[in-house]
Amino acid sequence: MVIFCVVLLEKGDRMRLLLCSCMCVLCVISLGAMQLQHITVDSLLSPSYECVRKQKTQEALRHFMGEVHQGSLWVDACCSGGGYRAMVATAGFVKGLQEIGLWDSLCSMSCLSGSTWMYGPFMAKNESINVFIDQLRTHITQESFFNNLIPTLSRLAKKIEYKYAQIREVQIVDLFGGLLADRLMGELGRTAQTISFCDFNDSLYIDNYPQPIFTVVYPEVIERCCWFNTSEYHHIEVTPELTHVAFSDIFMPTEQLGVYTKRDVVLSELFGDIMQTLTLGSLLGFCGSAYAANVKEIMNTLIESLIEKFESLSRTDGELQRGIFLRELLASLKAGRIAPGRVPNFTHTDDEEICLVDAGVVCNIPLLPLLERKTPLILICDASDGLGTQEGRYPQLYKAEELARRFALPFPSLRPEHAERIHDCAFVFKRNAAGALDPMLPTIIYFFNTIDKGTFEFLYTQEEFDGIVNHMYNAVVQSAESIRQEISEKNS
Incomplete structure (x- = not known):
C-alpha cells in the first residue's frame, strides 16, 4: 500500500493523490478493525482454552x-x-x-x-493451596501492610520512575499495586514486581487453573444538560489473553493493556529492558483501587520515603535525561499530584486515556x-x-x-x-x-x-x-x- 501511494505521488496527479489519501484512510480503518474485532459470547474463550481446559473439566x-x-x-x-x-x-x-x-x-x-x-x-x-495459605497467614499476621517500606521502595523505585516518565504523574494504583505485589508475592523476589497477567497463559493449560477473569469498571461522563452531568460505569473483564468491554464488540490483547506505544519506543532506550505490559501488581492495584483511595493518607508515608529514595538516585545516576525525569518526579511528589489509575483508551470514547476503577463501586x-x-x-x-x-x-x-x-x-x-x-x-x-x-x-x-x-x-x-x-x-x-x-x- 505504501509503495503504491509513493508511485502515485511521484506522478503528481491530483486525482491520484486524492485516491491515495482515501486508500490510506481505508488502510488505517482496516488496521483498526483488525485490532477491535467483533467478539461473540462463544469466542470469549480462546480455541486453545476451549480445547484444553474444557476437556479437563469434563x-x-x-x-x-x-x-x-x-x-x-x-x-x-x-x-x-x-x-x-x-x-x-x-x-x-x-x-x-x-x-x-x-x-x-x-x-x-x-x-x-x-x-x-x-x-x-x-x-x-x-x-x-495449603502452602499458599501458610504463606498468606505469615504475611498478614506478622507485619502491617505499611511497615518497613524502605526495602520495598528499592524494588519499586525503577518501576515508578519509568511510569512517571511515561505519563508525568504518579498513579496511586502503581504505588499501591507495587506494595500489594511485594507483600503478597515477596517469595518471588524481583519477579513479584515484573510478572504480568499475560504470563499466566501457559500455566492455564499446564497447571490446571480455572481461567482467571479480573473485573474493573471505567466511568464515562454523560452530559444530561448544560449544568448536570452523570457518570455511567462500563464493565471491563481482563483475562491473561483478552481484555474485553462487557456486552460490546470492543476487545484487545491483554498484553497491550496499559502500554503507551509511542512513548515506550523512546523510553526503552533510556530505561533499558523494562516490562511495558501492565504488571500483575499494577493490575491488582487497579482492581482494588477503592482501597488505594481510602488509604491515601497512609500512602503519604510511602511518598515521603519515595522522595528520599529518588533524591538518592538522582545524586548517583549520571544519565542526564533520567536525572531530569527524577527531578520532575520529585517536584510532582512534593506538589502532591497523585493521579487516579489510567491507561491508554481502547474503548468507544474519544478520550486519550480512561480511568480504571474497582468494580465494587x-x-x-x-x-x-x-x-x-x-x-x-x-x-x-x-x-x-x-x-x-x-x-x-x-x-x-x-x-x-x-x-x-x-x-x-x-x-x-x-x-x-x-x-x-x-x-x-x-x-x-x-x-x-x-x-x-x-x-x-x-x-x-x-x-x-x-x-x-x-x-x-x-x-x-x-x-x-x-x-x-x-x-x-x-x-x-x-x-x-x-x-x-x-x-x-x-x-x-
Missing part, C-alpha cells in the same frame, strides 16, 4: 460426580471484593473446592478487588462475565461487608440481579421463599419469579462469610485469619452432596 466433573457424566454442563466460580477479608475468604473457598474435588471442574473464576489479591498471587507462586460480586458466557451453574463466594445469616440478606446479590435485568440476562428469583438453604452460610437460587424451575436460568450456589472484620484492616491475628479460612472451607466441604445434587439436576 473429565474432572465425571470424577466428582462419581458416575458417567454426559452433556455439556460446565461450572464456574465467582468471588467478591472486600479487601483482605475477601482475599482470606477466597483462600478458604478454594481450599474447600479442592478438598471436595470440584476445583478441577471449574472452567473460569471471576474475581473482583480482594479476591484478585488471592487468585493472582496464588497462580503466580504456583504453590499448593457498582456491584461487589463479579457475576456479569459468567452471565454473559451463559454459565449453567455458578458457585459464589461473597465476603462483602455486613452479611448476615438470615434469608433475604444478600444486598450485593440483589445488585447483581439489577445488572442482569439491565442487560436482559436470565437470573433466578432471590425471593426468600424461592431460596433453598443447604448450609448455615449457603443458599441455592434456581427458580423463576413464579417459583418454578426454569432450565434457561443459571443455578446459583451462594456461599457467604459472616465473620466480621473491617474492610480496610490490613493486619490480622492468627485466630482471625484461621477463622475466616475455616469458615468458608467448612461451608463448601459440608455442602458437597448438595452441590452434586444441583449439578445432577441441572444436567438432567
Whole structure:
C-alpha cells in the first residue's frame, strides 16, 4: 500500500493523490478493525482454552460426580471484593473446592478487588493451596501492610520512575499495586514486581487453573444538560489473553493493556529492558483501587520515603535525561499530584486515556462475565461487608440481579421463599419469579462469610485469619452432596 501511494505521488496527479489519501484512510480503518474485532459470547474463550481446559473439566466433573457424566454442563466460580477479608475468604473457598474435588471442574473464576489479591498471587507462586495459605497467614499476621517500606521502595523505585516518565504523574494504583505485589508475592523476589497477567497463559493449560477473569469498571461522563452531568460505569473483564468491554464488540490483547506505544519506543532506550505490559501488581492495584483511595493518607508515608529514595538516585545516576525525569518526579511528589489509575483508551470514547476503577463501586460480586458466557451453574463466594445469616440478606446479590435485568440476562428469583438453604452460610437460587424451575436460568450456589472484620484492616491475628479460612472451607466441604445434587439436576 505504501509503495503504491509513493508511485502515485511521484506522478503528481491530483486525482491520484486524492485516491491515495482515501486508500490510506481505508488502510488505517482496516488496521483498526483488525485490532477491535467483533467478539461473540462463544469466542470469549480462546480455541486453545476451549480445547484444553474444557476437556479437563469434563473429565474432572465425571470424577466428582462419581458416575458417567454426559452433556455439556460446565461450572464456574465467582468471588467478591472486600479487601483482605475477601482475599482470606477466597483462600478458604478454594481450599474447600479442592478438598471436595470440584476445583478441577471449574472452567473460569471471576474475581473482583480482594479476591484478585488471592487468585493472582496464588497462580503466580504456583504453590499448593495449603502452602499458599501458610504463606498468606505469615504475611498478614506478622507485619502491617505499611511497615518497613524502605526495602520495598528499592524494588519499586525503577518501576515508578519509568511510569512517571511515561505519563508525568504518579498513579496511586502503581504505588499501591507495587506494595500489594511485594507483600503478597515477596517469595518471588524481583519477579513479584515484573510478572504480568499475560504470563499466566501457559500455566492455564499446564497447571490446571480455572481461567482467571479480573473485573474493573471505567466511568464515562454523560452530559444530561448544560449544568448536570452523570457518570455511567462500563464493565471491563481482563483475562491473561483478552481484555474485553462487557456486552460490546470492543476487545484487545491483554498484553497491550496499559502500554503507551509511542512513548515506550523512546523510553526503552533510556530505561533499558523494562516490562511495558501492565504488571500483575499494577493490575491488582487497579482492581482494588477503592482501597488505594481510602488509604491515601497512609500512602503519604510511602511518598515521603519515595522522595528520599529518588533524591538518592538522582545524586548517583549520571544519565542526564533520567536525572531530569527524577527531578520532575520529585517536584510532582512534593506538589502532591497523585493521579487516579489510567491507561491508554481502547474503548468507544474519544478520550486519550480512561480511568480504571474497582468494580465494587457498582456491584461487589463479579457475576456479569459468567452471565454473559451463559454459565449453567455458578458457585459464589461473597465476603462483602455486613452479611448476615438470615434469608433475604444478600444486598450485593440483589445488585447483581439489577445488572442482569439491565442487560436482559436470565437470573433466578432471590425471593426468600424461592431460596433453598443447604448450609448455615449457603443458599441455592434456581427458580423463576413464579417459583418454578426454569432450565434457561443459571443455578446459583451462594456461599457467604459472616465473620466480621473491617474492610480496610490490613493486619490480622492468627485466630482471625484461621477463622475466616475455616469458615468458608467448612461451608463448601459440608455442602458437597448438595452441590452434586444441583449439578445432577441441572444436567438432567
